[in-house]
Amino acid sequence: MPASRRRAAEALRNSSGALSTAATARMATDLPWFDDLSAEDRSWVGLIVQAGIRGFVEWYDVEVEAAEGADVGGAVHHPLDVVVFGAAPRELTGVISLQQTVELVRLSIRVVETNIDALLDPEDVRQVHDAVLLYAREVAFATAAVYARAAESRGAWDARLEALVVDAVVRAEADETVLSRASALGWGAHGDVAVVLGAVPPHRAELDVFESVRRSARTGEMDALCATQGERLVVVLGGVTDPLKAATRLLDHFGDGPVVVGPVTADLAHASASARAALSAHRAASGWPDAPRPVASRDLLPERALAGDGHARRHLVDEVYLPLVATRGTLLETLGAWFEHGSSIEGTARALFVHPNTVRYRLRQVSEVTGWSPTRPREAFALQLALILGRQSGRTEL
Numbered sequence: 001m002p003a004s005r006r007r008a009a010e011a012l013r014n015s016s017g018a019l020s021t022a023a024t025a026r027m028a029t030d031l032p033w034f035d036d037l038s039a040e041d042r043s044w045v046g047l048i049v050q051a052g053i054r055g056f057v058e059w060y061d062v063e064v065e066a067a068e069g070a071d072v073g074g075a076v077h078h079p080l081d082v083v084v085f086g087a088a089p090r091e092l093t094g095v096i097s098l099q100q101t102v103e104l105v106r107l108s109i110r111v112v113e114t115n116i117d118a119l120l121d122p123e124d125v126r127q128v129h130d131a132v133l134l135y136a137r138e139v140a141f142a143t144a145a146v147y148a149r150a151a152e153s154r155g156a157w158d159a160r161l162e163a164l165v166v167d168a169v170v171r172a173e174a175d176e177t178v179l180s181r182a183s184a185l186g187w188g189a190h191g192d193v194a195v196v197l198g199a200v201p202p203h204r205a206e207l208d209v210f211e212s213v214r215r216s217a218r219t220g221e222m223d224a225l226c227a228t229q230g231e232r233l234v235v236v237l238g239g240v241t242d243p244l245k246a247a248t249r250l251l252d253h254f255g256d257g258p259v260v261v262g263p264v265t266a267d268l269a270h271a272s273a274s275a276r277a278a279l280s281a282h283r284a285a286s287g288w289p290d291a292p293r294p295v296a297s298r299d300l301l302p303e304r305a306l307a308g309d310g311h312a313r314r315h316l317v318d319e320v321y322l323p324l325v326a327t328r329g330t331l332l333e334t335l336g337a338w339f340e341h342g343s344s345i346e347g348t349a350r351a352l353f354v355h356p357n358t359v360r361y362r363l364r365q366v367s368e369v370t371g372w373s374p375t376r377p378r379e380a381f382a383l384q385l386a387l388i389l390g391r392q393s394g395r396t397e398l
Contacts, residue, residue, distance in 0.1 A: 018049040023111040074148035166227035172272035194243040195275040245296035258285035259294040321390025334362040
């Protein structure tokens with residue numbers, strides 16, 4: 001048997017060139033996608049096939065020497081992913097798919113099996129066929145390892161790229177380059193963008209969290225970009241119609257604590273406004289322990305203003321106080337009296353020398369103008385703060 005193995009190994013060595021040529025010739029006829037590759041990529045694919053066949057010859061040599069008890073050193077342990085795919089660039093995994101690579105390996109093995117009968121002594125054919133099957137299994141595992149590493153590498157690179165995009169959005173630096181990077185990550189939304197922010201969930205891998213977020217977003221027909229910034233998980237959602245409903249879909253992917261959502265903006269280039277509001281709201285959320293989850297950044301305007309957020313203060317003045325001033329002061333006067341008299345209809349009416357129904361009518365008008373009702377404690381708090389900030393600003397016009 002050792003002599004037979006040596007004879008077969010010698011015949012395979014002498015025929016490796018012919019086997020490689022036969023396999024290369026078969027690629028153009030048996031693989032429909034081969035002709036669609038560029039000349040350079042076809043050359044790399046040819047090298048893989050040749051390396052695979054040479055690898056089988058060398059592998060069989062080592063098996064023969066090992067069977068004879070020879071000292072083969074570390075040769076037995078040569079990783080086939082290096083032997084077969086080592087000559088090709090890593091980028092090739094993005095050119096031909098795993099399925100195409102499997103077809104390539106299958107073709108190479110088929111060429112070897114088809115031709116070895118004519119190359120070997122009849123006594124050696126059976127054992128070489130068995131060796132080919134074993135080698136094919138090892139190459140299959142090697143192929144899976146190559147594509148698994150490529151997928152991990154691409155996943156890590158995509159995560160870094162995604163973090164850069166989200167960071168640019170947060171810092172209001174979403175230029176054309178950033179938009180192009182987002183497109184490369186699969187971002188297809190062209191409007192209605194909102195930022196959702198909360199704590200990073202404990203004991204979960206970052207990439208696993210991101211994939212879960214994207215999956216939940218897709219079920220709601222939205223796009224999602226994710227990144228972690230310290231202990232915060234930042235999610236940029238595209239295709240948003242109702243920001244609170246959109247944020248509710250993602251609640252399970254955040255850790256404990258408040259989850260806030262910024263206002264809807266026109267597109268990714270303007271999403272920094274939503275991010276700024278969400279970040280400010282998240283920092284100030286501790287001031288409202290009973291806040292709903294998720295909570296809109298607008299609902300935390302009072303806490304944001306008290307925490308020193310200039311944008312929140314300007315919003316309360318521009319969007320609440322000044323519209324009341326524009327009503328010739330009647331609503332502003334009524335609102336001030338309402339707060340000064342303990343939110344009492346009768347007390348406010350007496351102070352203004354009007355009928356209580358007039359007070360009720362004016363309070364409804366305040367709600368229509370500002371979007372906040374003076375009769376609801378939480379909204380009354382925001383209105384009172386807007387009143388104070390507006391008076392301090394000294395402004396009387398929009």
